[in-house]
Amino acid sequence: MTPGGRVTPLPTLPLKGRGEGTPAPTDPPLLEGRGRRRGSSTRIRLRITAPLFVFVAFLLLGNAARALGIDPPLPDPAQEARAVDLHKALRCLVCQNQSIHDSNAGLATDLRRIVRERITAGDSDKQVIDxxxxxxxxxxxxxxxxxxxxxxLWAAPVILILLGAGFVASFHRRNRNVALTLPTPLSDAERARLNAIMSSDEPPPAVRSKGAGS
Amino acid sequence: MRWRTVLPLVLFAVLAVALGVGLTLNPRDIPSALIDKQVPDFALPPVPGKALGLASADLKNGEVALVNVFASWCVACRAEHPLLMELARRRTVPLHGLAYKDAPADSARWLAEWGDPYERTGVDRVGRVGIDFGVYGVPETFVVDGQGRIVFKHIGPITPRDLESKILPAIATARGS
Known part of the structure; x- marks a missing residue:
């Protein structure tokens, strides 16, 4: 924001690519009316993109104007900094999850003004909040x-961390004994059978689990 | 069953109930900080064309009253307006209007067009009195006891059900005490 309270207009965006002037050399010449396909599709694209650029530019400019143009800041930079800090701490009641600093709602604007007024009147931060x-x-x-x-609300994170730590600890205690038991090594007969299976070209016989089948 | 089996189920049930209740709450219903407090000090001129303005003293005359915050730009105010007209017609309770951040001429035209249920009106052009009342959306309706104490606040348009189940009981309680 400039000191005079006026919004400096943003420079207009240069339109990239094909302008409205001379067509690019690769383009076929634009013909009148229902002429050639290619030319009319280019023109349609132009007809859509140009207003789109203008529309987007308006959106950007509009927001910039609204964000910058409403609030006159306090003359004292220290006071203004306090005001902004307070604005960031106060919830906008209309938009709920924005601070009044971030909100364009009418009520947020009013509350920002009130915060500045209270600070100018000599209130401490706590008095303003109160x-x-x-x-x-x-x-x-x-x-x-x-x-x-x-x-x-405040205790919940601590409680959740403690619960999680308890869960991890109990999980570890339970698994410590299991993890250290190594599987029994294969017997000689099993080893011989394994070698036979691995060296043969035949697919291994289907393994029937114990107790399965009739 | 061992607690290890039961605990996740219990946690799930607790979470499900908590979130289920949360779904039924309206995040726009913010508890008012001004319940059981005195109305702010204010004195406002009436909407043009009306005789009686609204001031805090008018809410301390011993009679329970409603203060309805409205504006001509407020769409939801249109929804509750017939109900306010009905309240006024039956003379259930004195009804006052606070025109919140509205051009006085617009408020006057609005009342001329849709009917004027208000005994007294106050023009709060800049919305300062509204903020002192903790208003954050329009319409809002306050039940004020005869001593200038806010006993109930309704946020949003009043439906017939709100009137029956909340506002009229609040008026009755305020009259009884």
């Missing part, structure tokens, strides 16, 4: 305060 909280409750704070009602 001012908003008395009207909108703890919910307006993006970082919930630690109190009886939010104790579960």
């Amino acid at each position: 001012y908003v909280v008395t009207r909108y409750g703890d919910w307006v704070l993006l970082k919930p305060p630690l109190n009886v009602r939010t104790a579960v």
Whole structure:
């Protein structure tokens, strides 16, 4: 934002590729009306892309104007920095998961102005927060305060980590004895049979598991 | 059964119930910080063409009253408007209007077009009184007891069911106390 409170217009985007002027050398000449296929499809593409560029440019410019053009900052940079920090800590009640710093909602704009007013009036950060909280409750704070009602919320990560650690520990204890038992080595007869199977070209006989079959 | 078998099932059940309840909650219903508090101090001029403005003193005259926050740009206000007209026609309770961030001429035209259920109106052009009331969306409706204490707040358009199950009981309770 410029000091005068005016929005500097963004430079217009140069249109890349085919402009509206002379056609590229590879293009066939554009014919009038229902002429050649190729030419009309190029023109249709132009007819769609050019307004699209303008539309996108408008969107970008519109947002820039809205984000920059509304709030006059406080003259004192230190106070303005405090205001912005507070804006980032306060929830926009309309858009819910945005801070009032990020939101374009009317109410967010009003609340930003009020925060600046309170700071100019000499309020401390805590006084400003209290001012908003008395009207909108703890919910307006993006970082919930630690109190009886939010104790579960704050304790939840610790509880979950402890639960997970307990699970991992018990899993390890259970598996320690199993993992260290090596399988019994093959007997001589088994080894001979294995060698026979591995060296023959025949597919191995189907292995019937114990107790299976009739 | 061993606890190792049961525990995941129990955890799943707890999580399912918690998330299931969460699904039924409306994230737009933010608990009001001003319940059981005094209304903010304010004094507002009426909508053009009306005689009576709205001030905090008007909410402390011993009579339970409704304060309805509305605006001509508010689509949901249209939805609840017939119900407010009906309330006014039956003289159930004094009903006051707070025109929130609305051009006074627009509010006046709106009331002329759709009917005027309000005894008193206040023009809150910049929305400052609305913020003091903790308003974050329009419409909102406050039940104020005769001493200027906010006893109930309804967010969003009032449906007949809201009226029967929440607002009228809140009025009755406020009158009883």
